[in-house]
Amino acid sequence: MTGPHQVDDTSAPYRSGGFAAGLARLAEVLVLGLLTLVASLPLVTAYVAVTAATTVLRDRSDIDGTGVTVRGYLRALRAAAGSGWWPYLVPVALAAVLALDAVAVRAGLPGATVIGPALLLATGLLTTVALRAAVAWQPQTTWPAAAEQALTRTRSDPTGTALLLLALLAVTLTASLGPILWPLLPGLPALAAVAVDRRHPTPHPQ
Secondary structure, three states: OOOOOOOOOOOHHHHHOHHHHHHHHHHHHHHHHHHHHHHOOOOOOHHHHHHHHHHHHHHHHHOOOOOOOHHHHHHHHHHHHOOOOHHHHHHHHHHHHHHHHHHHHHHOOOOHHHHHHHHHHHHHHHHHHHHHHHHHOOOOOOHHHHHHHHHHHHHHOHHHHHHHHHHHHHHHHHHOOOHHHHHHOOHHHHHHHHHHHOOOOOOOOO
16 A cells, blocks of 8 residues: 555566666676677677676676766777787687687597597686686786786686686577577676676786
């Protein structure tokens, strides 16, 4: 019952959080996914694009009221693109490991049934470290320092590492469902990386 001057708050979860907040976050991830997909088209810029997405989501988490905008993403993309040559090596390294995996499996070498899954796991672990480094990186942070923090977090937070591996598996399975979902996918690893990082926040390297 509500009086004449009372407000029916049955829809409060939709206004202050809950369903409405979930839709807003889904929309933000979709926008980030599309932006990241476009920025990744040259392939070598894929990690730069993901880093920009994690930067936007990290700022969205750290600064109350900061939303995801195209301008904000482009600003983060420019900062990541000008941060040196390190981030451009990540897609090359991951592609090399995947190529080695494919060669080992197709060549039918002895132990290929073990080497193949081992290389896939190595690729997943490298990707989780790269995602953690993307979250740790800031314009005033060097990539070696961000990578060092990422390695430390990977060793000290095995639960977070497992969560990231599961998120990557979920993205892979979702991608297999059809191209209609692909624009959403690039934003999901960034969201997972920031969410895992914010479980146990630590000061970022300077």
